[in-house]
Amino acid sequence: MLRIDVHSSRELQAVVLAVRGASSELARQYRQRLKAMADEAWTSEIRGNVQTRLQSRVLLDTARTRVSNQNVQLSVGTVGRQLSKRTGGRGAVTPGELVRAAEFGGSQRYTDYPRKSKRGREHDVRRRTLTGFGDHNRRGNAVYPALGAVVPRVAALMVQTCVRTLAEAFEGKR
Numbered sequence: 001m002l003r004i005d006v007h008s009s010r011e012l013q014a015v016v017l018a019v020r021g022a023s024s025e026l027a028r029q030y031r032q033r034l035k036a037m038a039d040e041a042w043t044s045e046i047r048g049n050v051q052t053r054l055q056s057r058v059l060l061d062t063a064r065t066r067v068s069n070q071n072v073q074l075s076v077g078t079v080g081r082q083l084s085k086r087t088g089g090r091g092a093v094t095p096g097e098l099v100r101a102a103e104f105g106g107s108q109r110y111t112d113y114p115r116k117s118k119r120g121r122e123h124d125v126r127r128r129t130l131t132g133f134g135d136h137n138r139r140g141n142a143v144y145p146a147l148g149a150v151v152p153r154v155a156a157l158m159v160q161t162c163v164r165t166l167a168e169a170f171e172g173k174r
Contacts, residue, residue: 004155006070012155015162019069026169027069034161035067038154042074045150049142054132057083058095058102059142072154076103076143103140106130 006012019027043063050056059076066073077099082092108128115125134141 004151009155011159015158016070018162018166022166022169026165030162030165031067031069033165034072034157035065037157037161038065038067038072038074041150041153041157042146045146046076046142049145051141052102052132052134054098055102055142058098062095062099072158074147074150074154101130101133103143104138105136105141106133107136 004012006016019030022030042065043060046060046063050060062079063074063076064078066075077096080094080096082094083098107130109130110126111129112124112126114122116122139145
Protein backbone atom coordinates (compact mmCIF):
# COMPACT_ATOMS: atom_id res chain seq x y z
CA MET A 1 0.00 0.00 0.00
CA LEU A 2 1.32 3.40 -0.96
CA ARG A 3 0.63 6.50 1.05
CA ILE A 4 1.46 10.15 0.63
CA ASP A 5 2.70 11.77 3.81
CA VAL A 6 0.71 14.98 4.19
CA HIS A 7 3.30 16.34 6.60
CA SER A 8 5.91 16.46 3.83
CA SER A 9 3.87 18.88 1.70
CA ARG A 10 2.55 22.22 2.90
CA GLU A 11 0.05 22.32 0.04
CA LEU A 12 -1.53 19.02 1.08
CA GLN A 13 -1.61 20.14 4.71
CA ALA A 14 -3.45 23.28 3.59
CA VAL A 15 -5.97 21.18 1.63
CA VAL A 16 -6.74 18.95 4.61
CA LEU A 17 -7.17 21.96 6.90
CA ALA A 18 -9.27 23.87 4.36
CA VAL A 19 -11.64 20.98 3.74
CA ARG A 20 -11.86 20.27 7.45
CA GLY A 21 -12.88 23.88 8.11
CA ALA A 22 -15.26 24.19 5.16
CA SER A 23 -19.00 23.73 5.38
CA SER A 24 -20.45 20.29 4.73
CA GLU A 25 -21.82 21.44 1.36
CA LEU A 26 -18.40 22.65 0.19
CA ALA A 27 -16.75 19.46 1.43
CA ARG A 28 -19.33 17.41 -0.48
CA GLN A 29 -18.67 19.38 -3.69
CA TYR A 30 -14.92 18.92 -3.21
CA ARG A 31 -15.28 15.14 -2.77
CA GLN A 32 -17.58 14.77 -5.78
CA ARG A 33 -15.32 16.74 -8.12
CA LEU A 34 -12.17 15.04 -6.89
CA LYS A 35 -13.71 11.57 -7.20
CA ALA A 36 -14.74 12.17 -10.81
CA MET A 37 -11.26 13.34 -11.80
CA ALA A 38 -9.42 10.69 -9.76
CA ASP A 39 -11.62 7.92 -11.23
CA GLU A 40 -10.78 9.03 -14.75
CA ALA A 41 -7.05 9.33 -14.05
CA TRP A 42 -6.87 5.94 -12.28
CA THR A 43 -8.78 3.92 -14.86
CA SER A 44 -7.09 5.56 -17.85
CA GLU A 45 -3.64 4.86 -16.44
CA ILE A 46 -4.48 1.20 -15.74
CA ARG A 47 -6.07 0.92 -19.20
CA GLY A 48 -2.77 2.01 -20.72
CA ASN A 49 -0.85 -0.69 -18.85
CA VAL A 50 -3.04 -3.81 -19.16
CA GLN A 51 -1.87 -6.30 -21.76
CA THR A 52 -4.15 -9.32 -21.52
CA ARG A 53 -7.86 -9.94 -21.30
CA LEU A 54 -7.44 -11.45 -17.84
CA GLN A 55 -5.68 -8.30 -16.59
CA SER A 56 -8.44 -6.21 -18.10
CA ARG A 57 -11.18 -8.20 -16.36
CA VAL A 58 -9.41 -8.47 -13.00
CA LEU A 59 -7.55 -5.16 -12.74
CA LEU A 60 -9.23 -2.62 -15.01
CA ASP A 61 -12.87 -3.60 -14.49
CA THR A 62 -12.46 -3.57 -10.71
CA ALA A 63 -10.49 -0.31 -10.40
CA ARG A 64 -12.19 1.95 -7.83
CA THR A 65 -11.48 5.19 -6.00
CA ARG A 66 -12.79 6.30 -2.63
CA VAL A 67 -12.49 9.93 -1.61
CA SER A 68 -12.81 11.39 1.88
CA ASN A 69 -11.97 14.81 3.22
CA GLN A 70 -8.46 13.69 4.14
CA ASN A 71 -7.43 11.10 1.54
CA VAL A 72 -8.01 9.31 -1.73
CA GLN A 73 -7.88 5.52 -1.81
CA LEU A 74 -7.11 3.76 -5.09
CA SER A 75 -7.92 0.05 -5.27
CA VAL A 76 -8.33 -2.90 -7.64
CA GLY A 77 -9.85 -6.32 -7.14
CA THR A 78 -12.16 -5.38 -4.29
CA VAL A 79 -15.36 -6.03 -6.21
CA GLY A 80 -16.81 -9.34 -5.04
CA ARG A 81 -18.66 -10.43 -8.17
CA GLN A 82 -17.55 -13.76 -9.58
CA LEU A 83 -16.02 -13.92 -13.03
CA SER A 84 -18.04 -16.00 -15.45
CA LYS A 85 -16.62 -18.52 -17.88
CA ARG A 86 -18.07 -16.53 -20.78
CA THR A 87 -15.98 -13.47 -19.96
CA GLY A 88 -12.69 -15.26 -19.48
CA GLY A 89 -13.05 -16.52 -15.92
CA ARG A 90 -13.15 -20.08 -14.80
CA GLY A 91 -16.38 -19.88 -12.89
CA ALA A 92 -16.60 -19.49 -9.16
CA VAL A 93 -13.60 -17.21 -8.68
CA THR A 94 -13.63 -13.59 -7.63
CA PRO A 95 -11.27 -10.94 -9.01
CA GLY A 96 -9.72 -10.55 -5.56
CA GLU A 97 -8.40 -14.10 -5.76
CA LEU A 98 -6.68 -13.42 -9.09
CA VAL A 99 -5.30 -9.91 -8.48
CA ARG A 100 -1.87 -11.06 -7.37
CA ALA A 101 -1.42 -13.47 -10.27
CA ALA A 102 -2.76 -10.99 -12.83
CA GLU A 103 -0.52 -8.18 -11.57
CA PHE A 104 2.73 -10.03 -10.93
CA GLY A 105 2.39 -13.00 -13.28
CA GLY A 106 3.13 -16.58 -12.43
CA SER A 107 6.38 -18.43 -12.39
CA GLN A 108 6.27 -21.16 -15.01
CA ARG A 109 5.75 -24.44 -13.20
CA TYR A 110 5.57 -27.90 -14.61
CA THR A 111 3.03 -30.44 -13.44
CA ASP A 112 3.71 -34.12 -14.01
CA TYR A 113 0.96 -36.70 -13.85
CA PRO A 114 0.29 -40.20 -15.20
CA ARG A 115 -2.20 -40.70 -18.00
CA LYS A 116 -3.71 -43.73 -19.65
CA SER A 117 -4.00 -43.75 -23.45
CA LYS A 118 -6.96 -45.08 -25.41
CA ARG A 119 -5.09 -48.33 -25.97
CA GLY A 120 -4.60 -48.78 -22.22
CA ARG A 121 -0.92 -47.86 -22.00
CA GLU A 122 0.23 -45.61 -19.17
CA HIS A 123 2.74 -42.81 -19.62
CA ASP A 124 3.74 -39.62 -17.83
CA VAL A 125 2.62 -36.23 -19.09
CA ARG A 126 4.32 -32.94 -18.32
CA ARG A 127 2.28 -29.73 -18.63
CA ARG A 128 3.22 -26.12 -18.07
CA THR A 129 0.92 -24.35 -15.62
CA LEU A 130 0.31 -20.67 -14.88
CA THR A 131 1.05 -19.73 -18.50
CA GLY A 132 -2.11 -17.62 -18.68
CA PHE A 133 -0.72 -15.16 -16.16
CA GLY A 134 2.43 -14.30 -18.09
CA ASP A 135 5.99 -14.19 -16.85
CA HIS A 136 6.74 -13.26 -13.25
CA ASN A 137 7.42 -9.53 -12.82
CA ARG A 138 8.42 -8.28 -9.36
CA ARG A 139 7.58 -4.67 -10.22
CA GLY A 140 4.06 -5.43 -11.40
CA ASN A 141 2.49 -5.26 -14.82
CA ALA A 142 -0.37 -2.77 -14.61
CA VAL A 143 -1.30 -1.48 -11.15
CA TYR A 144 2.08 -0.60 -9.67
CA PRO A 145 3.30 1.29 -12.76
CA ALA A 146 -0.07 3.07 -12.82
CA LEU A 147 0.31 4.01 -9.14
CA GLY A 148 3.67 5.57 -9.86
CA ALA A 149 2.08 7.85 -12.42
CA VAL A 150 -1.27 8.52 -10.74
CA VAL A 151 -0.31 9.31 -7.14
CA PRO A 152 1.41 12.62 -7.99
CA ARG A 153 -1.47 13.53 -10.31
CA VAL A 154 -4.05 12.83 -7.61
CA ALA A 155 -2.08 14.90 -5.10
CA ALA A 156 -2.06 17.80 -7.55
CA LEU A 157 -5.78 17.29 -8.24
CA MET A 158 -6.49 17.47 -4.50
CA VAL A 159 -4.87 20.90 -4.30
CA GLN A 160 -6.40 22.23 -7.52
CA THR A 161 -9.90 20.96 -6.73
CA CYS A 162 -9.81 22.42 -3.23
CA VAL A 163 -8.65 25.82 -4.47
CA ARG A 164 -11.22 25.89 -7.27
CA THR A 165 -14.12 24.79 -5.05
CA LEU A 166 -13.29 27.38 -2.38
CA ALA A 167 -12.72 30.13 -4.98
CA GLU A 168 -16.08 29.48 -6.60
CA ALA A 169 -17.75 29.51 -3.19
CA PHE A 170 -16.17 32.86 -2.33
CA GLU A 171 -17.24 34.32 -5.68
CA GLY A 172 -20.77 33.08 -5.11
CA LYS A 173 -20.98 30.80 -8.13
CA ARG A 174 -22.02 27.82 -6.06
